[in-house]
Amino acid sequence: xxxxxxxxxxxxxxxxxxxxxxxxxxxxxxxxxxxxxxxxxxxxxxxxxxxxxxxxxxxxxxxxxxxxxxxxxxxxxxxxxxxxxxxxxxxxxxxxxxxxxxxxxxxxxxxxxxxxxxxxxxxxxxxxxxxxxxxxxxxxxxxxxxxxxxxxxxxxxxxxxxxxxxxxxxxxxxxxxxxxxxxxxxxxxxxxxxxxxxxxxxxxxxxxxxxxxxxxxxxxxxxxxxxxxxxxxxxxxxxxxxxxxxxxxxxxxxxxxxxxxxxxxxxxxxxxxxxxxxxxxxxxxxxxxxxxxxxxxxxxxxxxxxxxxxxxxxxxxxxxxxxxxxxxxxxxxxxxxxxxxxxxxxxxxxxxxxxxxxxxxxxxxxxxxxxxxxxxxxxxxxxxxxxxxxxxxxxxxxxx
Ligand code: ADP
Numbered sequence: 001x002x003x004x005x006x007x008x009x010x011x012x013x014x015x016x017x018x019x020x021x022x023x024x025x026x027x028x029x030x031x032x033x034x035x036x037x038x039x040x041x042x043x044x045x046x047x048x049x050x051x052x053x054x055x056x057x058x059x060x061x062x063x064x065x066x067x068x069x070x071x072x073x074x075x076x077x078x079x080x081x082x083x084x085x086x087x088x089x090x091x092x093x094x095x096x097x098x099x100x101x102x103x104x105x106x107x108x109x110x111x112x113x114x115x116x117x118x119x120x121x122x123x124x125x126x127x128x129x130x131x132x133x134x135x136x137x138x139x140x141x142x143x144x145x146x147x148x149x150x151x152x153x154x155x156x157x158x159x160x161x162x163x164x165x166x167x168x169x170x171x172x173x174x175x176x177x178x179x180x181x182x183x184x185x186x187x188x189x190x191x192x193x194x195x196x197x198x199x200x201x202x203x204x205x206x207x208x209x210x211x212x213x214x215x216x217x218x219x220x221x222x223x224x225x226x227x228x229x230x231x232x233x234x235x236x237x238x239x240x241x242x243x244x245x246x247x248x249x250x251x252x253x254x255x256x257x258x259x260x261x262x263x264x265x266x267x268x269x270x271x272x273x274x275x276x277x278x279x280x281x282x283x284x285x286x287x288x289x290x291x292x293x294x295x296x297x298x299x300x301x302x303x304x305x306x307x308x309x310x311x312x313x314x315x316x317x318x319x320x321x322x323x324x325x326x327x328x329x330x331x332x333x334x335x336x337x338x339x340x341x342x343x344x345x346x347x348x349x350x351x352x353x354x355x356x357x358x359x360x361x362x363x364x365x366x367x368x369x370x371x372x373x374x375x376x377x378x379x380x381x382x383x384x385x386x387x388x389x390x391x392x393x394x395x396x397x398x399x400x
Contacts, residue, residue, distance in 0.1 A: 004030060004086040005388045006079065006144075007381040008072075009094040010133035012125060013038045015071060019079065020385035022089060022392075029381065030086060031079075035062060035071055042066050058082060068132050073140040090145040091137050092388030094184060094380060096126040096233065098150030100175050105153070105387040108134055108146035116148070122179075122232050125270055147388040154183030154190075157223040162317065165231070178235075180227035182209045182217070184380040189325055190222040191383075196362065196374055197323055204318035206311050209378065210337065211328030212240040212283065216307070218314035226317035228310050234269055237310060238303045240283035243273035245306075275299045285330045285337065304337055308344035321348060323372035332377055333360060342373060 003022035007029075008015065015035045020026035033046030033054070042062040046054040060078040062071055079088055092105075097119040106112050113131065120127045130148075137144055155163075155178075163177045186207055193201035205219045214237040218226040228236025228245075238244045246269070254260040260268070276283035279299035281291055288296040315321040324345075330337050335357045342350045349370025356364040365373040 001087045002085055003089045004083065005385050005392075006076075006088045006091045007093075007384045007388070008091060008133050008137075009381065009384075010068060010129045012129055013040070015068065015075070015133070016381070017075065018381040018385070019083060019086065019088065020382070021086075022389055024386065024389055026382065026385050026389075029385075031083065032381070035060075035075070037064075038066065038068060038071065040064070042071065054082075068129065069136055072133060072136040076137075076141055088144065090147065090388050090392050091141075092147045092149060092384040093130060093134055094151070094384060095130040095134075095148045096151045096181060097123040097179065098148075098152045099179070100177070102148075102150050103153050103156040105147050105149040105384075105391055107391055108138070108148055112148065123181075124266070125233065145392050147384075147391045149184060149384045149387050151181040151183045152179040154187045155180030155217070155224045155227055158225055158227070162226045176231060178227070178230040180215070180217070180224065181229045181233045182213065182215045182227075183224070184383045185209045185327060185378040186217045186219070186224060188379050188383045189327055189376055190219060192376060193222055193325070196376065197372060200322050200372065203322035204315070204320050205323045205325060206314050206318070206321060207325045207327060208307060208311070208331050208341070209328045210237075210307070210326065210330035210334075213242070214239045214244075214303075214307070214328070214330070216310050216314055218318045220318050226314050228314070238278070238299075238306050239274040240285075241271050241274045241276045243269050243277070275303060278302055285334055289334065289336055300337065301340065304340035305344065307337075308341045311341070311345060312348065315348065321350075321371050323374060324350065325374045325376050327376050327378040332375055335360065338364065338373075338375070345371075 005020050005022050007018045015038060018029040018032040020029050030049050031046060035042055035044050037043050041064045044060045044062055048054060095116060099119050116131055134146055137146060164172055167176060189207050202221045207217045209215055213233060215227060215229040217224050234242050236244050254265055274283060275288060279288055279296045281293060281296050282288055288300055326338055338357055339352060342352045351366040351369040352364050352373060353366045360375055362375055364375055
């Protein structure tokens, strides 16, 4: 039997998983899958090492109303019977918030879990589900070694100014600072940049992680120097359902003049804003692109206007721009979004090759563009598998 690492990324209604060989730099998963619609109508899909769908008869069939607590033990059982030749010996988890003290992955312990529980209010959409998955594994497979990897860690290379709010010093000292998120995705992209950019990878690069959650990371020498998300994953760009950056005066007005409660405001900012709120139609970019409604187009335009503006702001933090990288669901698939964003950056010398952009090609800049523009698929799970291997075996850090 070959040892394998199970990677889990538990969201509010989904559970993504991937199984990798337990080795220093696993190339591709032995199995990868997702359970969607948890709590309502759970649907399981999985692909094998060749990327072929696992046939329906071999797939796990969760009860439609199954919760995370039911699904994780069922998934472990299913893996045991379907992972021919492999035994899962460790689990690596995506955890959104590691706060100030977790600057890298950590072995799970009671003390670590207590620390991470305290951060739940800072990432209420993700952190409770991430930690529930860890506890579920502890309960159903206590012998499995577990590692937690944080979306915040990659940004801890940032300078002090990039992490500060202009609030009284005592509040910064309390940890009210910009943490940044999507770090596992940025870590992966930083690792593959040299393959696509050569020596330019060490230059000034803005990576646009545009998915349902969206943010930008400015890198110099493949390290984070600035990002758009802040204390929570609400800040920065327009997202599927989240508002992104907002004048804090709006919150005071809603509280004081409109009588909204903190719970109501939280619901508004996390679940009813962004593409969904502006369009009134959907949080899903592909759906909006197909819609003829002017509100759908306005939501897309606002998404791109804000992203282009933020790329320009981050270029000030890096002192110019050598490359832009688009990644995640929208970044990898929406030619329209990339076109609208890059068009607004024409003054910086950004120009696209329309054919390459329409094909979602890897290199989409025109020959005359002063800035390279790439489309690179991200792979957060692989970053977690590597880190889990490293912590479990005490191996040196992977050079990528
Ligand atoms: P998550 O943050 O949930 O992991 P993803 O990275 O999967 O999200 O991105 C989901 C987003 O990507 C959705 O808005 C979806 O509509 C968008 N997307 C996926 N494929 C396309 C496409 N072909 N065209 C436009 N948008 C797309």
